[in-house]
Amino acid sequence: MHKKIPESPSILIRITIHTIFILFWFGNSFAQNSDHPEVKARRGDGIYNLLERNGLPAGEYLNKFIELNKSKLGPNNTLYEGRSYLLPVATLFAEEPLFGKEHEKVRIQDRKLEGAIFYLVSGHGGPDPGAMGKIGKHRLTEDEYAYDVTLRLGRALIQHGAKVYFIIRDPKDGIRDEYYLENRSDEYCYPHQKIPLDQNQRLRQRAAAVNELYKRDPSSKYKRCIIIHVDARNRHRNIDLFFYHFEKSKSGEQLAEAMRHSMKVNYKENQPNRGYNGTVSSRRLYMLTRTNPTAVYIEMGNINHTRDQQRLIYPDNRQALADWLTEGIVKDYQSRQ
Missing domain, CATH: 3.10.350 (Membrane-bound Lytic Murein Transglycosylase D; Chain A)
Structure with a gap:
């Protein structure tokens, strides 16, 4: 069953390094x-x-x-x-403490992504909360919502048998089901690096972590880096998810198109009158040009727009985002086998 991403509460739906497999x-x-x-x-x-x-x-x-x-x-x-x-056939599980106690045990549903490796990077974190929005007395910060969706995406990928490395890590938060995620500054960069405030240093640190991990699995032919952010624009500007890839990366463009297509199909199925205007384009962003694996950069919406805020604050919507992106990733991976 497909998950829906509604734009109002009345129609909401509900949806590693060191991954330990237990047979x-x-x-x-x-x-x-x-x-x-x-x-x-x-x-x-x-x-x-x-x-x-x-x-x-x-x-x-x-x-x-x-x-x-x-x-x-x-x-x-x-x-x-x-x-x-x-004897009963046993179930295969993975465990990832980053997901938190309620979500750390992950049942492996199938092997659709077996052999694939992902490096997931949520935007900002540590001393930098990123873009900020507001709903009433509640402040929304980019880093917390990007991190929650990143964890959910990683969990969905693991369910399909992938290996997942989380570059930005928080030892306490895990996957959260609250609407308003408290902003903290205790995130760190893999493996245990303090995140610098300076943007250039922060980006160099993340790219270096991805590239170091990239060397560890020379036999894998499918390695992808996915960077997740939330945009900040005029509060009157409603935007769909949009995707960036490095201009010279055909594989990055293909992955971005697969994820965009999945979003469009799911919106059409679940909200047929809404439409979807997410785009794919090239851009010379640091994380796209300086990481060794194929990379795609995702902006999840405008943190200042009311409808985009609903996409972010409802945990069901964050889960649906992760699930729909995963569908696109699976399609891209299978097209290369």
């Missing part, structure tokens, strides 16, 4: 039977220790095991020594 079953002298591994019960085995011995937490997989093997079990769900039983 819950390793098998214990089993053969494959259909999609389920098969194992023989030993003397004294009960379901609990059979599952635990094969790396499956009994609390999570007990009922699944019983359902799979109900015709083979004895009274009170006992096991017969020497009889073969099917």
